[in-house]
Amino acid sequence: MSDTPGEKAVHYERFDTDAGFQAAVDRLLGQDGRELRLFDPDLTALRLNAPGRIERLERFLQASRTRRLYVAVHDIDHVTKYCPRMMGLLARYAHAVQINRTQEEIRSVQDSFLVLDAMHYVRRPVAQFFRGAIGLNDENEALAMRARFGEIWSASFPAVAPTTLGL
Numbered sequence: 001m002s003d004t005p006g007e008k009a010v011h012y013e014r015f016d017t018d019a020g021f022q023a024a025v026d027r028l029l030g031q032d033g034r035e036l037r038l039f040d041p042d043l044t045a046l047r048l049n050a051p052g053r054i055e056r057l058e059r060f061l062q063a064s065r066t067r068r069l070y071v072a073v074h075d076i077d078h079v080t081k082y083c084p085r086m087m088g089l090l091a092r093y094a095h096a097v098q099i100n101r102t103q104e105e106i107r108s109v110q111d112s113f114l115v116l117d118a119m120h121y122v123r124r125p126v127a128q129f130f131r132g133a134i135g136l137n138d139e140n141e142a143l144a145m146r147a148r149f150g151e152i153w154s155a156s157f158p159a160v161a162p163t164t165l166g167l
Contacts, residue, residue, distance in 0.1 A: 028120055072102055118139055
């Protein structure tokens with residue numbers, strides 16, 4: 001909580017189901033922000049081929065030319081093979097979206113999180129389970145998660161191109 005007038009109160013809410021996780025992600029995507037950072041081992045739980053999810057991501061990117069989406073993932077197969085809507089979004093917003101693959105030495109990291117600026121987040125401590133939490137206006141935790149994403153990002157490389165090369 002805050003004593004400063006105009007500052008929003010911290011909101012923290014737990015979830016333990018797929019539906020709770022999806023609702024938390026959608027709620028996070030509805031918040032104001034400029035940079036969305038997303039880390040997940042394979043992106044399957046994020047439903048990046050669902051029309052509603054892609055619409056929310058597109059609205060996020062359309063709100064300003066300065067908005068950015070940074071994605072770090074261990075395995076790119078799911079997004080490249082089973083998420084044509086996400087690949088289309090990447091093609092339309094190649095200037096604002098980057099998908100990196102982690103280097104081998106950090107592939108044992110198995111949590112999953114999204115952090116919007118340094119204020120809001122959704123986190124699952126173990127990516128294979130839906131148990132986790134959403135934090136809104138939680139600058140302390142979100143800033144720590146943003147720093148952690150920076151460490152993961154520095155141990156990754158661009159891996160998904162907006163276009164397919166070849167014949």
